[in-house]
Amino acid sequence: MQPTQRVFLMTVGLIAATCGCASGEKRYAIIHTDDAGMSHSVNLATIEGMEKGVVSSCSIMVPCAWFPEMARYAKEHPEKDYGIHLTLTSEWDDYRWGPVAPPSKVPSLIDEQGYLWDNSELVAKNAKAEEVEIELRAQIDRAKAFGVPLTHLDSHMGALFTRPDLTQVYVKVGLEYDLPVLFIRASAEALKKERPALAAIAERTIAKLDAAGFPILDALDTNNYGVAPDKKKAYYLKLLKGLKPGVTEIIIHVGHADAELNAITSSSARRDADLRVFTDPEVIATIQELGIEVITWKQFRKLVAESKSGG
Helix, strand or coil, X not given: CCHHHCCCCCCCXXXXXXXXXXXXXXXXXXXXXXXXXXXXXXXXXXXXXXXXXXXXXXXXXXXXXXXXHHHHHHHXXXXXXXEEEECCECCCCCCCCCCCCCHHHCHHHECCCCCEECCHHHHHHHCCHHHHHHHHHHHHHHHHHCCCCEEEEEEHHHHHHCCHXXXXXXXXXXXXXXCXXXXXXXXXXXXXXXXXXXXXXXXXXXXXXXXCCCCCECEEECHHHHCCHHHHHHHHHHHHHCCCCEEEEEEECCCCCCHHHHHHCCCHHHHHHHHHHCCCHHHXXXXXXXXCEECCHHHHHHXXXXXXXXC
């Protein structure tokens, strides 16, 4: 996967930075790992990060071959935090997957080999919004059928943020399933100067999410993905020390740099480094010393509900 394929921007202007916008001085962090279910290595690392480290949340790729293993763990450990990493791309050269929905119902989502598109740009170019909705519902329904206790939704490789109509489908599905969606409150304000039309869309979306009582992030960090393994710890320590008030989600990618993951992706060393950082006693101690409260999406939603009720 190329860094340019991580399109967490265009439609809603998701800001990969720490720009806290919530009232009050409390700093919260959701330390969230993507791609659970992708492989056995990633599953083991996800579980290790949650059980032995400060990884507080994960999101699961339902179309992938190792989804059942992660789903079983989630069903057996409902106290932890699981989202669906809504997946419209299949980006690796030799390990690929197709849609959960029958291919005949979502032909605009697949390539000539029957796999999901290789990157988000191809999704933006080819996908029909009504077929995207079919696939998103199929992924959520499959996770629920496997007993995964879901807490939120997000988007693999940002594919759902590449066109306004796809973002609208994403939000619609989240509202109908009563599952909070990854969205940033600062996005509308940031877009006003550069892309006013998109800012209006973001403002309307935020209003819908607020009306539903959904939690909305103040900041998001995804800049860490391309950081070299030996620079990861310093990067995250600096990020943590610079967190501003509000709720920031730090999206990481964990895995063991073993034969399986090395065969799938060139990012195995970076994923291994992410795991080591967030199970490192020094990093854990720093988070505590800084007074940062690590929370889950479940806790985030509860905080929002309590703030609205005055509790």
